[in-house]
Amino acid sequence: MTDHPYFISCDWGTSNFRLRVVEAATLDVLAQRATGQGIQRMNEQFLSGDRSDRYRHFAAYLREQVDLLPEARPTFPIVVSGMASANIGMQELPYGKLPIGRQARNLVSEVREFRSGQALVLVSGVHSETGIMRGEETQALGLLDELDPQAEGVLLLPGTHSKHLRYRQGRFTDFQSYMTGELFEFLTSRSILANSVRDGVWNTRTQSAFLSAVQTGCREGATAHLFAIRAGHVLRDTDPVDNYYRLSGLLIGAELHDVAVEVEQPLWLAASGSLRILYRAALQELCGADHLVVLDDQLIERALLRGQCQILATHG
Amino acid sequence: MTDHPYFISCDWGTSNFRLRVVEAATLDVLAQRATGQGIQRMNEQFLSGDRSDRYRHFAAYLREQVDLLPEARPTFPIVVSGMASANIGMQELPYGKLPIGRQARNLVSEVREFRSGQALVLVSGVHSETGIMRGEETQALGLLDELDPQAEGVLLLPGTHSKHLRYRQGRFTDFQSYMTGELFEFLTSRSILANSVRDGVWNTRTQSAFLSAVQTGCREGATAHLFAIRAGHVLRDTDPVDNYYRLSGLLIGAELHDVAVEVEQPLWLAASGSLRILYRAALQELCGADHLVVLDDQLIERALLRGQCQILATHG
Structure with a gap:
């Protein structure tokens, strides 16, 4: 080499x-x-x-x-x-x-x-x-x-500033950047939503809150739905851990809007730890599992x- | 009284x-x-x-x-x-x-x-x-x-947490909240975009940057387009003042997505100062001037x- x-x-x-x-x-x-x-x-x-x-x-x-x-x-x-x-x-x-x-x-x-x-x-x-x-x-x-090498698809590198690299026949030809991680950090720690969210375990309940928000974020964008997280917490005492995953789902769903339409193309996911869990779940929800390749840790x-x-x- | x-x-x-x-x-x-x-x-x-x-x-x-x-x-x-x-x-x-x-x-x-x-x-x-x-x-x-009193429409109160109040025949029946102002404050002062934006005057050039971003934000949401502001600044030396209005346009455009489809209904805008200028311009761009009522200062x-x-x- x-x-x-x-x-x-x-x-x-x-x-x-x-x-x-x-x-x-x-x-x-x-x-x-x-x-x-x-x-x-x-x-x-x-x-x-x-x-x-x-x-x-x-x-x-x-x-x-x-x-x-x-x-x-x-x-x-x-x-x-x-x-x-x-x-x-x-x-x-x-x-x-x-x-x-x-x-x-x-x-x-x-x-x-x-x-x-x-x-x-x-x-x-x-x-x-x-x-x-x-x-x-x-x-x-x-x-x-x-x-x-014969395929055409997108390599996803989630993070503070997520990158989506467009791939065709052995080369990266274009990419997009998203501020998902930075927005999430701000919203969970310093925004009006900070008191309504709390990090916690991924289970069937938080997953359900997450996936529903992924659909919303992908379909309608994230920003119009952010404040509803606080309202839900204040009015209906929604669980702060569920809200944490709801917020994550909104932002990740919005990030994945463009790739969600490419269901016939392979999507390669390169992420570790909790980002791997979240992005895999979101991509399966939006695109199905058929064309999703989760790269080895x-x-x-x-x-x-x-x-x-x-x-x-x-x-x- | x-x-x-x-x-x-x-x-x-x-x-x-x-x-x-x-x-x-x-x-x-x-x-x-x-x-x-x-x-x-x-x-x-x-x-x-x-x-x-x-x-x-x-x-x-x-x-x-x-x-x-x-x-x-x-x-x-x-x-x-x-x-x-x-x-x-x-x-x-x-x-x-x-x-x-x-x-x-x-x-x-x-x-x-x-x-x-x-x-x-x-x-x-x-x-x-x-x-x-x-x-x-x-x-x-x-x-x-x-x-x-005979109309059905929306009263807009822009701000840190903008409110859109649905109005029908003398009563407010529902409303939505948006974190537009808080997001803008964070993005312009403490995010990765902070070095790429600067407050400045509203003129034909900044208005054009703003209105184009309003269209994008309304059509596609804001989050997918935020990072492009930094990229434009780094790669093409886009003017920080234009970028300031671009960012504002993206967020306001996303906020106005739902009211933009209500072109046949009156929209009442209650805002002062620069918010009045921005929201009026955005609403005219998205809905035309026919049904927009800008309330007196x-x-x-x-x-x-x-x-x-x-x-x-x-x-x-």
């Missing part, structure tokens, strides 16, 4: 920093480190410091962390994806354009000599007409092998590493 | 407190006081104090403020509407039921002797199947005389007083 039997994976997000030493052939992780030193904090420190060299400021931290990583050798190339290529990151790179396939040729990257004999491959994100992403494109690349866990490995092979 | 030539209007909201001495026949305001001592702060003080008598705690503050009010006489009845009748207020009253007409008989009220010879009329809110309100019902009552300003005056006549 790449000339390098090992590489160092750096996933540098807005709030988190994660390093892993990876065996390329197996994607086994030999060692790892994670810190809360995300791009945002790094940027604040840079802006309050001497501001002379952005790359140097970020590279110094990366070097310090790489040196603390067991199993890392000074010849292993480092692949950095996520927000490190944003304007508040290590070095700004323009967004790449779709389509991207297995070789990821359209991805924009910058290769630098990190230390003598050690390369650093900084990966940019991609954009569509209405969306931008930095990080998810690398994860999506790592899932490409799991998608039927271990595949999803390794998707970023696999994507970085492919980027290293093409761009390294 | 009422036996009392004068009354004291108390508008006690979550965050604000307002007193006015009103001449009943003309609704002229002879004197007024306003403070930031809303229900929420009053409640916190009550909970951290001796907690023995909720009514007494609120009444003490009201008495102090009434005594500071010029022109107030100890015989003028006091009408209190807004959040004072909520569970965190002066005394909890159950929500009244629709329909409500000019006499407001279905409104729930509590009359107490505030001081010897001085009555206090505490007014509760009303509920529908999916909405609750405390305060707007009094304002809506005060606008009833402006609505064609002075009427809206006096609506609460007129409503309280009517409540005093029936309940006092």
Whole structure:
């Protein structure tokens, strides 16, 4: 896959920093480190410091962390994806354009000599007409092998800003972004609805509240039905846990409106934990189970590493 | 209208407190006081104090403020509407039921002797199947005389939690609530979109951005299009002021979805300032101007007083 039997994976997000030493052939992780030193904090420190060299400021931290990583050798190339290529990151790179396939040729990257004999491959994100992403494109690349090369469908990556990637014959051709997770976080914790919802277990009752709301959100959108959650709580003492799932269902249903019409096309779902449960249930409700493929948890866990490995092979 | 030539209007909201001495026949305001001592702060003080008598705690503050009010006489009845009748207020009253007409008989009220010879009329809110309100019902009552008694239509009260009151032959029969204002506040100030929007002037360009978004929001809902505002800003450097109106248009368009189909029925708009401009433009775009009635600013300003005056006549 790449000339390098090992590489160092750096996933540098807005709030988190994660390093892993990876065996390329197996994607086994030999060692790892994670810190809360995300791009945002790094940027604040840079802006309050001497501001002379952005790359140097970020590279110094990366070097310090790489040196603390067991199993890392000074010849292993480092692949950095996520927000490190944003304007508040290590070095700004323009967004790449779709389509991207297995070789990821359209991805924009910058290769630098990190230390003598050690390369650093900084990966940019991609954009569509209405969306931008930095990080998810690398994860999506790592899932490409799991998608039927003859098919046309949509890969779903739920999260704070959910992404729906349109796939056709081995390539991602377009995508949409949704603020579902961020809206849910705001509505459950800081809005007028906060007192009417409470996180709780997924059971037949909460599932029923969820699925009914998924239908409503998909058919009529979410915003017109939000306040009814509070009214139900105040007037009829509806259970806050049911309301939590009702709210989730409204937002997820609205997000899935566009894919709900594509019942004849495969939908690949890449999510873990509770998001996996919710999105699977919602997609089965809206589209049936026939064309839904829920990707394996271990595949999803390794998707970023696999994507970085492919980027290293093409761009390294 | 009422036996009392004068009354004291108390508008006690979550965050604000307002007193006015009103001449009943003309609704002229002879004197007024306003403070930031809303229900929420009053409640916190009550909970951290001796907690023995909720009514007494609120009444003490009201008495102090009434005594500071010029022109107030100890015989003028006091009408209190807004959040004072909520569970965190002066005394909890159950929500009244629709329909409500000019006499407001279905409104729930509590009359107490505030001081010897001085009555206090505490007014509760009303509920529908999916909405609750405390305060707007009094304002809506005060606008009833402006609505064609033979007509069937909708009275729109835009705001943090917009209300759409269904009207038929002199009575409000149902209503819906929308979180439009609260969502807009969150999205413009604390979400991922905050850096992509900026408040600015209403002109032909921002109006065009707004109206186009109104159409999209009404047709397809708001949530699927929110992230595109950020993408447009990052990728095409769209103007943050245009984006501000775009975001506003999406949310208002989604709110107006249900009334947009009622093009043959009158729609009465009660809004001031920038909300008046935006909702009028959106309603004209979606429904045409033929059935839209934009209520006079002075009427809206006096609506609460007129409503309280009517409540005093029936309940006092």
